Structure formats: C-alpha cells, structure tokens
Amino acid sequence: MELALKTEKLIERSIIRICLILFVNLVCFSGLSQESVTEKEYLDLIDYLTNQLLIDSTDIFSLENRGLAYMNIGNFDAAIKDYHFLVQLDSTNNKYYGLLGLSYSYLLDHPRAVKYYSQAISYNPFYVDHYINRGVSYEMLNKYELAKMDYLKSIKIEETNQKALINLAYLYHDYLDNNDESITVWNRLLKIDPFNASYYNDRGLIFLDENKIDHSLQDFLRAIQLDPRKAAHYYNCARAYEKLGEVESALMYYEKAIDADSVDSNIYFYRSKLYEKMGDSINAKIDLKKVIELEERYE
Template structure:
C-alpha cells in the first residue's frame, strides 16, 4: 500500500477543500435563487395590485440575489412602464431578452416600451421578427403592435395590413379592432371605420375609450344624434377618469 507524501497530502487537502468550497458556493447560489424567486413573487403581487413603487423595491432586491432571471427583468420592465419610465423599461426588457433570447412576451414588451419612447423603427424591427416566429402562441399581439407603430408613422396601408392579420388570428382582439377603426378613419373610409368601432364596443361595452372613438367617427360622418349617444356612453362608463369625462362633456357641448 502506497503512503501519501507530505506533498501528496497537501495536494489532497487543497483539492478536498476546493471541492467543499465549490459545493458551498453552489449551495449558496441555489439558496439565493430560491430567495430571489420568493422576493420576485412578492413583487409580482404588488404589481398586480397596482402598488408599482413597492413592486419595484422588491424586484430590485431580487436582482441583487439573482441577476440572471429573465422573468424578473420582464416584471421590472412592466413596472417601469406603469411608472411612466419607458427608457428604464427598455433597458429591463433588453436584459430579459439577452438572458433568454426566445422569451417572446419580453420581446413584445420591449417593442411596446420602444413605442412608448417614440422609437417606432426599433419597435417594428423587434415586432417583425416576433410575428414571424412560428412558435409564438399569440402573434395577434405583435401584429396589432405593428399596426400601431405604422399608424403612428402615418403609413396607413401597412397599419391596416397588420391589423387585418392580427384579427385573422384573433377576430375579437380589442387593440386590433381599435387600431383598425382609427386607421380606416384616418384614410377617410368612414363606413368601415364605424363597423370596426361597432365591433369594438360590442367586445368592450363598458370601455369609455371605445365609446369615445365611436362618437368621434360618427361625428366625422355628421351623424350627430348617434354621436351624442356614443359620447353619453363614454361619459357613463368613464368612472373616476376625469380626463375622459372632460373629453366626453366637451364633445357633447360641441354637438348642442
């Protein structure tokens, strides 16, 4: 039986210590990840409740524990959007996508954040790739966002094309119906705009913005009595939205 030399014993000890330390680090990392997930879950609860500042506090804590969590950065991005900080949202969504390149919801959210900053071309670049992803389960979101980007660039033909594609995937998708109505109206195709607005108010009968849009289209068509009814519905469904109430009341005064 061979005996270990002093050098061999020392080497054996160093290797054993390294093994124990590496195992300890791995255990610590696993503990951090579990703790980070719990903190992230708490932040999600605050996000759902609309407590955005408290949500962000928890997400920042979770980031310190696990800075490689794409779902955390997606949540952070949504929180920054809710806090009207779209530039910070862009950075968070980018981190999510850089960590998980096939994270489709984060890609769509990144495009939304780009649009919130007025970077329409960057949004279109992201959304086109996403809309062509055959594994993306909800392409109507990306397609309707593409429609919105092109609408804001006054490229109404392209906007309408993408809204129509979105509605082929999901015929009752409200953002696409709204965008389609607005695009038809901008193009002067008022009868088609009204049909889209009718479908929108059918899908969202308690949505003040839907009724407001319908009223604006009817007013442009000089159908004043029907426009008044739509504006009255917008006023009725506005709830605590004082800005919408003011818009609806202003429209009704205009039609007197």
C-alpha cells in the first residue's frame, strides 16, 4: 500500500512538472516546448488527462494540457480536436484560436492557420505572438507584404520583440529584395542585444551580398569573438577574405571552421569553390566528395 501511494505521488509530481512546462508554452505559444520532457512522459500525461476527462469532459485544465502534450509529440490532429472543443466551451478565448492556428501551421495548412490567427487577433489585438505566427503563415503562402505588415504591427505593440524583428530582417533580405531595410533591422537588434554573435553574422552576410566586404569582415570577426564555437562564423569570414583576394587568410579560416565543426558540409563546399578559382582541381574534388559524403550521411 505504501509503495502504491509513493508511486502515485511520484506520478503526480511528474505530471505537475510537465504541466508547468506546458503552462509556459500555453502563455508563450509561438513554438513547442524545448524543455527536457521525454515522449513517454508526454504519453503518460495524455493517459492521465484522458482519464480525468472521462470524469469531467469539460475540464479546461485537462483539455489545455492534453492539447499541448499532443502537439509536443507531433499529434497535431488530436491537438486540434481538443482546441476545437475548448473553443466551444469558451468561444472568445484568443489563446485557443492561436493554438489552433499553430497546430494547423505545423500541419502546413497555412490558409486555416491564418483564419484562426485572425480570430485570435480579433479577440486580443495586443498579443504579439498572434501577429508573428500569422506573419510566418503569410510568408509560407508567399504573401510577403501581409507578412511584413504583421511583423510591423507586432513591433509597434512591443518595440523590442526580437522574434518579430528577426523575421522582418530575413523577410526584407530573402523575399522583398531590400537589403538596406534588413540592415536597419539588424542594427536595431544589435542595439537590443549587442553581444549576440548570430546577429553580427547575419548582418555580415548582407554586407557580403552588398560587396561591403570590410563591414562584413568586421561583423564576422566580432561574431567569432563572441561565439568561437560556431563554424559558420569562420567560413563566412573565409568567404569575406576570399572576396578581398586574401587567399591564405581565407584558407586559414576554412581550417578554423573545420576545427569548430568538421561535419558542416558548407565549409567544404565553399572551400572547393576557392580551390577551383586557384586552379587546384585535386583539392576541389576532394572537398566536393566530402560534401556528398556528409550530405548522404546526414540526409
């Protein structure tokens, strides 16, 4: 009897821990939980909550948490059923519409996702993540101006929201062909977080596209200083040196990139191009062979 009670208490503690993680996800639901919860724990939680719902099918706590648990194991269809039922129970709750939108986004049904994000916004026009998530769906639908409007709306509500700013910076560069605006947004992000290596790296890539090589090199070197473990910072630095015609420096930074991450196929791809320019067909072929080998291994 004591063992049974002890086991029950352990199960309850585990359920409470997972529910707390899911609660954070429910409040900030632009993505799934990154906490270390195993699939088995989620399945145990689903079983527990399903039993609770057999007692009371309208138990909002159980429905919310089961829906999130389903999402975290990739069962979005089941999550959608729970959220639709929650909408029937509370038809003006913006978070349920937002979670419906997110579930449909993960199923790549972006037209429906937009529909539910829009309903979420109608009930809470000041919740930033609804605009960000709808913006992402608009991007997936190639509606880039609408995506831009949503990111700008979210930034108007929360000026320092880095998710919205990052999405906007990429949107300007990747789809709207506006590198100047993209750089302006990266500048803004670096004012918010001046020690973020990825921001320097991403801004450096745009400077590289614009052939502002000195600016790009400065950003890549700063990224390396802030995060010396990331291979991309080194091979982007190598690419900048390559554009400056400083071949030895470029080769040195490709080697540093390999030291940081020897299985990043981008390093060997970019270096093979440099070897081709140098007329070194043997090393170019060796690197291209490495690219194929790595992509086959990790595809």
